[in-house]
Amino acid sequence: MRGEDDWIISSLLDDLGALALARDRISVHDLVETIGPRGFGPLLVLLAGLLILPTGMIPGVPNVVALFLILIGGRMMTGAREIWVPDRLGRVSFSGHMLALSVARAQRWALWLRPHLTPRLVGLVEGAVASRLIALILLVTGAVMTLVGLIPGFPFVLSLHVLVLGLALSSRDGLAALAGYALILAEILFIATFFL
Secondary structure, eight states: OHHHHHHHHHHHHHHHHHHHHHEEEEEEHHHHHHGGEEEEEEEHHHHHHHSSGGGGGSSTEEEHHHHHHHHHHHHHHHOOOOOOOOHHHTTTTEEHHHHHHHHHHHHHHHHHHGGGOOBBSSSTTHHHHHHHHHHHHHHHHHHHHHTTTTTTTHHHHHHHHHHHHHHHHHHTTTHHHHHHHHHHHHHHHHHHHHOO
16 A cells, blocks of 8 residues: 555654664653654554564553553544543653564564555544444453453453554554454454453
């Protein structure tokens, strides 16, 4: 995929890579400022990436991601387009080196995804109904991640649909959104089999 939608993800990774190389410690406020006006889609991609990539092994990162999912879900429910971060959460920081490693790995995946994401079935990612459905999914995901986030592997599993929905929002790709919804069902089955 070429053009504006691809530019959003690629430019985000470039900016995050530059941030990671410029500082030893990266705060949540730094991340939010770097994301800027790109919207919730790239932010969801970033949050899921923090759990999938090496940064997800840092203690406390799943809890921070869970809080962000709840904040984003709440903001989307009200129709807001930008994230608001409490000052205390914004001061949480982690290693710039770890972020740089994660961005380098994510850039390889972004290149692979480029031709597969394109605006289609846009009604599944835009509009009041789609936005509120995704917002509800994020609220529930954040709550569940808060409860089971300390169990090894669970944050990774719960981040998969967040990643795909973030990509869907970033590229206005309804087909990707459908894949995200399908992943939720697979994750529910996985979690159910763990506890049964």
